[in-house]
Structure formats: structure tokens, C-alpha cells
Amino acid sequence: MNREDRTVKHMVGAIATVLVAMMASPGAGVAEDRTIELKFAHWLPSTHPIDAAAKAWAASIEKASHGTIRTTIFPAQQLGKAFDHYNMARDGIADIAYTSPGYEPGRFPVVGAAELPFVFGNSRAGTAAFDAWYRKYAAREMKDVHYCLAFLHDPATVHTTHKKVLVPADMRGLKVRPANATIAKFMVLLGATNVQASAPEARDVLEKGVADAITFPWGSIVLFGIDKVVRYHVDSAFYVTEQVWVLNKARYESMSPVQQKAIDDHCTSAWAEKIATPWVEFEEAGRDKIKAMPDHEVYSLSPEQLADWRQAAEPLRVDWAAAVRRAGYDPDVVLDELKSRLTAGNAAY
Numbered sequence: 001m002n003r004e005d006r007t008v009k010h011m012v013g014a015i016a017t018v019l020v021a022m023m024a025s026p027g028a029g030v031a032e033d034r035t036i037e038l039k040f041a042h043w044l045p046s047t048h049p050i051d052a053a054a055k056a057w058a059a060s061i062e063k064a065s066h067g068t069i070r071t072t073i074f075p076a077q078q079l080g081k082a083f084d085h086y087n088m089a090r091d092g093i094a095d096i097a098y099t100s101p102g103y104e105p106g107r108f109p110v111v112g113a114a115e116l117p118f119v120f121g122n123s124r125a126g127t128a129a130f131d132a133w134y135r136k137y138a139a140r141e142m143k144d145v146h147y148c149l150a151f152l153h154d155p156a157t158v159h160t161t162h163k164k165v166l167v168p169a170d171m172r173g174l175k176v177r178p179a180n181a182t183i184a185k186f187m188v189l190l191g192a193t194n195v196q197a198s199a200p201e202a203r204d205v206l207e208k209g210v211a212d213a214i215t216f217p218w219g220s221i222v223l224f225g226i227d228k229v230v231r232y233h234v235d236s237a238f239y240v241t242e243q244v245w246v247l248n249k250a251r252y253e254s255m256s257p258v259q260q261k262a263i264d265d266h267c268t269s270a271w272a273e274k275i276a277t278p279w280v281e282f283e284e285a286g287r288d289k290i291k292a293m294p295d296h297e298v299y300s301l302s303p304e305q306l307a308d309w310r311q312a313a314e315p316l317r318v319d320w321a322a323a324v325r326r327a328g329y330d331p332d333v334v335l336d337e338l339k340s341r342l343t344a345g346n347a348a349y
Helices: 003-024 049-064 082-091 111-115 124-141 181-189 199-207 218-223 249-253 257-264 269-291 303-326 331-344
Strands: 036-041 069-074 096-099 146-152 157-160 175-177 213-216 232-234 242-247 297-299
Touching: 036 049, 036 082, 049 069, 049 257, 049 269, 069 257, 082 096, 082 242, 111 124, 111 181, 111 242, 111 303, 111 331, 124 146, 124 269, 124 331, 146 249, 146 269, 175 199, 181 303, 199 213, 213 218, 218 269, 242 249, 269 297, 303 331
Parallel strands: 036 069, 036 096, 175 213, 232 297
Antiparallel strands: 096 242, 146 242, 157 213, 157 232
């Protein structure tokens, strides 16, 4: 073998060694990935636990994508109103959006099962069960976005400004800011009037007397300053509200396989529970804070009173079933699947 042949052989061997090393490297395959900047929009204040959870989630994705996916969080309705966040993700105004489906009556009937009163006993295990249950329905019900995950806030209740309510009939004549479309129907059934307002707008409508009651989780009553205007609080777990993170579909599909995997690995039921847990703990702690406040009354319902509330909520299940049936699903199967997951996860009411 002459010197030229030995040189060529040495170069081929060196190149092969480099290629093998690249393939074995954790960063292999990402050299060609361009860095992308994502806009994540939500409507909660930056002091809310979900903002911190979103930042931790985004940081983990950046690490998993070898620094090629960077995310900027836009809290407090900076990119649009709370009611618009799903459409913002669909239309590309945001790449990722935090949406509350219950803000849009009739649009997402299946996921609305979460809003039925007296279904969820807790929201830690309940979140994982709920997200796992909804995944097979999300592809169709939210087909114009890329579904990521769903979670729940801690079971919430009724808070009023000037009137103590014990039984469903006590709601008659009250003006209520409801949490979602299902609770809004509930208030109408009870003879109340609904006042539509997003969470950031809730204190204002109560302070001005436009509303005199609100359905809300405990910690957020304090966070949004609503404790300054409400005085009476029913100490019972009435309902939860579903929260969903979605991505712009075209944005997701434009990512490389490595980047999509980084996203997929963070759009799981385990991550849903991880995101929900700090919020659940925050809301739970709010109950004790309010109980310690002067001029606030936190009171329990008797078993008979609670039974009255549960019976009064029964028509909501009938309406929900009709909406789900119109959407092309068997409501009995849908709800039985959810309840089965909740029971298995020790999260049923």
C-alpha cells in the first residue's frame, strides 16, 4: 500500500469514527434542527401557580430539545382575552394556549363532563384520570389544534356577598358569576341570573354589584382579591373546571421529529398531574386562609342539604347527555369510562 492509499484509508477511518461518535452522542440528530421560539399565552396573573408551572414545563422542553425549542410565557391576557385562547392557538396568534373549554358553551360537549357537579372527589389523581380519559376524544373534539394535556383545579364552591345560602332554593334571585357553561345552566335551574365574566374580571363585577355571588375555588378567591367583596362561603366540593393546553397544529407539524418528541413527552397525563398539583395545593390552602379572616363565614351543609343540591343538579346530566349524543357519541359510554377511571384512581366523588 503506497502513502496515498494509506492517507485515504486513514481519512476514511477518521470520518467513520466521527460519525459513530455523533450517532452515540445524546445530541445526535439535532444539529440540523433550527431553533424555534414559541409564544405561550394564558390569562392568569403571573403570581398564579400555573404561571410557575408553565415556566418549569417550558424549561424542561427546552432541555429535552437540546435548546432548540424556546418558549416565552405571556400571562394575564397579554395576547388576548381569556375567552379567546382556544381560537388564538388555532389561528396562530399563540403557539401554545391555556384554554378553559367551559368558557365556550356547547362547543366542546365531551370534555364538559368534567363540569358536572359532584363527580370529582379530588383533583390530584382526578387530573391524571381525566386527561387519560379525554385523550381519545380530543383528536376529534379539538381537531383544529394539537391537543397537549388537560387538568383540573381543586373542587370549588359557592361564595356570596350578602346572603348565606344553604339549599338550592336560596339561590333564587341571585346574580351569579358562574365558572363555566354547565354551572351557568345550574344557576338558571335554581332561579339565579348569570353574569358572564372571566376570572380576572370577576372581582370588578362583584364590587360593582353587577353580581352578588360567584362559583370559584378557594385560593383564587384571595389571589384575585375577591375576598374583599364576598363574605359567605359554602364548605362543600361542588364542581371542578377543566383546563386544557393546546398547540397551533401547523406549528407543531413544522417541527422536526426530535422536537415533536420533546413536545410529546411533555404532553402526558403524568405532566398534567405535575402541573395541576401546585395549583391544587394552593387552592386547598385558600380555604384555611378565608376561615381565619374576620367577617367571613365558612359553613358546612348537612347531609340532607347536600342531597338537595345533588338532586337539583341532575337535569345537568340529562342536558349534557343530549349534547354529547348530538355530537355523535354515546353519553352513557363516555361518562361510564370517565367514572371508571376516577374510581380506579380513587378520585370519584
